[in-house]
Amino acid sequence: MFVRSAYDVQKVYDSVGTIKRLSDRIIGIGPFNLIGLDGLLAWLPFPVVGAVYSFGASAYILLSGFRARISPVAWVQAAVVLALDLGISGLEEVAQLILPFFPVGAVADTLYQGHLYASHIVQKDIEKTLYIEESGREAHASGRHQGNLATMKATKGKKRLVYLLP
Numbered sequence: 786m787f788v789r790s791a792y793d794v795q796k797v798y799d800s801v802g803t804i805k806r807l808s809d810r811i812i813g814i815g816p817f818n819l820i821g822l823d824g825l826l827a828w829l830p831f832p833v834v835g836a837v838y839s840f841g842a843s844a845y846i847l848l849s850g851f852r853a854r855i856s857p858v859a860w861v862q863a864a865v866v867l868a869l870d871l872g873i874s875g876l877e878e879v880a881q882l883i884l885p886f887f888p889v890g891a892v893a894d895t896l897y898q899g900h901l902y903a904s905h906i907v908q909k910d911i912e913k914t915l916y917i918e919e920s921g922r923e924a925h926a927s928g929r930h931q932g933n934l935a936t937m938k939a940t941k942g943k944k945r946l947v948y949l950l951p
Contacts, residue, residue, distance in 0.1 A: 788916075789949050797911070798853070804842050804900060804904055808823045823835065823839055823900060826839075827874065827894035832890065846900065847863060856910055869899055870894075875890075915947070918950065923950075
């Protein structure tokens with residue numbers, strides 16, 4: 786379930802980036818994200834399709850963050866952002882009852898790029914973490930843990946230390 790090598794961590798990082806680009810940046814001009822698959826699906830006459838996609842992408846981002854052992858605070862932040870995105874995706878059904886001729890939910894879903902924000906949170910936490918391909922017990926027993934902590938502190942941008950092996 787958890788990643789066990791630096792290669793696996795990089796694969797998780799890249800796959801979260803792919804979801805980020807697919808969901809909220811299919812069309813972009815320079816640094817501006819205009820629309821992604823999440824926004825495009827919101828405009829379909831079948832609003833359930835967009836909500837199902839949004840749920841699947843959200844679950845994948847959160848599961849990937851869990852697999853990469855991101856910090857609990859970052860995971861909760863990503864979960865809140867994605868819950869808002871899911872709520873907006875499901876807004877279309879309610880909005881059609883109130884304003885049947887104005888696509889409030891589709892406009893909101895297009896403008897709010899929750900998958901982009903959550904993916905960014907997960908990727909930044911992965912970048913801040915120093916992953917060591919050994920067991921924490923072995924590192925503590927052999928005394929390498931102090932050296933790993935020193936390496937983490939000496940490496941610019943690293944704030945966390947995670948041992949990948951049980």
